[in-house]
Amino acid sequence: MLGILGIGKIxxxxxxxxxxxxxxxxxxMLLCVRRIEKKKEYEELGFKVTMDLNTLLLKSDxxxxxxxxxxxxxxxxxxxxxxxxxxxxxxxxxxxSIDYISSIFKNASVYRVMPNIAMExxxxxxxxxxxxxxxxxRVEEMFQFLGKTYIVKEVEMNYLxxxxxxxxxxxxxxxxxxxxxxxxxxxxxxxxxxxxxxxxISSATLMLNSNRSIEDLIKEVCSKGGIxxxxxxxxxxxxxxxxxxxxxxxxxxxxxxxxx
Numbered sequence: 001m002l003g004i005l006g007i008g009k010i011x012x013x014x015x016x017x018x019x020x021x022x023x024x025x026x027x028x029m030l031l032c033v034r035r036i037e038k039k040k041e042y043e044e045l046g047f048k049v050t051m052d053l054n055t056l057l058l059k060s061d062x063x064x065x066x067x068x069x070x071x072x073x074x075x076x077x078x079x080x081x082x083x084x085x086x087x088x089x090x091x092x093x094x095x096x097s098i099d100y101i102s103s104i105f106k107n108a109s110v111y112r113v114m115p116n117i118a119m120e121x122x123x124x125x126x127x128x129x130x131x132x133x134x135x136x137x138r139v140e141e142m143f144q145f146l147g148k149t150y151i152v153k154e155v156e157m158n159y160l161x162x163x164x165x166x167x168x169x170x171x172x173x174x175x176x177x178x179x180x181x182x183x184x185x186x187x188x189x190x191x192x193x194x195x196x197x198x199x200x201i202s203s204a205t206l207m208l209n210s211n212r213s214i215e216d217l218i219k220e221v222c223s224k225g226g227i228x229x230x231x232x233x234x235x236x237x238x239x240x241x242x243x244x245x246x247x248x249x250x251x252x253x254x255x256x257x258x259x260x
Contacts, residue, residue: 003030003060005053005075007038010092011066013119014146015047021122021145032056053078062088062138065101069093069258076104084108088135090142094161095258098131098154109134112157114165119146125164129154158259162251170247175200 002024004011011031019026031049033039039049050056057063057079067075072093085107092113093101101110115126124147128139136151143149152160162170175196182192207214222229 001028001030001060001062003032003056003063005032005056005063005065006067006071007031007033007042008066008068009117010115011064012042013117014064014066014115015042016045017119017122017146018142019047023142023145030056030060054082057082057084061086062090062135063105065089065091065093067093069096072096072104079104080106082106088138090139094165095158095255097259098129102131111135111139112154113139113143114157114161115143115146116165116168118168123147125150127152127157127160127164129157158252158255161255162248166251171200 002018004015007015015029015031018024019029026046027048029047031042031047032053032055033042033049033051036051039051042049053075065072082105084105087105087108089101089105089108089110090113091098091101091110092115094114096112098110098112101112102108109130109132111128111130113126113128115124118124119126122145124143126143126147126149128136128143128149129152130136130139140149140151175193178196179189179192183189207217210217212220218232222232
């Protein structure tokens with residue numbers, strides 16, 4: 001039985017996409033929720049749902065933790081009473097270490113993962129770290145149904161989260177600001193949105209597949225005296241690179257705070 005504890009954005013997406021992609025049948029999955037409205041919502045979708053934490057913990061041999069990192073403490077008194085030998089715990093909790101999860105889920109094999117919401121279209125980049133490889137194949141296969149997986153050292157997880165878990169928000173903000181500028185001159189929102197987002201997709205594809213470095217590709221587009229170099233110059237004049245550095249540093253520091 002695969003149990004998911006916490007059916008927010010990530011937990012809900014995992015439940016829906018793993019069943020839609022035929023990784024698992026709904027009858028073999030158990031969801032644990034806190035609100036009756038959420039219970040009714042997922043029961044109507046055909047899922048098995050409980051509001052009893054012990055039921056999920058005892059019946060599931062693989063448990064995905066998808067609660068907010070701040071909420072794990074209030075669940076701790078109920079969890080520490082159980083022996084999780086021969087159980088696989090998969091934590092999506094940002095910043096919370098494998099050692100800490102292992103101290104709560106006694107004798108479990110703990111895996112720390114960081115997917116992103118692009119799993120909605122099976123395009124998540126999921127980083128995975130672990131100490132015990134016993135269930136690694138199971139964890140990899142699960143998240144490969146939702147996109148690509150990368151095995152990393154745990155010490156790297158916090159540094160990678162802004163580049164993976166958070167990147168969707170950063171790129172969406174970048175796109176939104178360009179779209180908003182064109183709205184001022186009366187261009188169709190939907191049309192401009194398609195142009196901007198398709199350009200991001202095609203540019204990313206080019207950068208992934210080209211033999212040229214990213215720096216060389218920038219130079220290629222920025223012809224001397226042209227339109228692009230004028231825009232890039234203004235980005236730098238207005239602190240674009242410093243804003244990116246500050247953004248990354250803020251994420252890193254918040255990661256450090258949450259880990260405590």
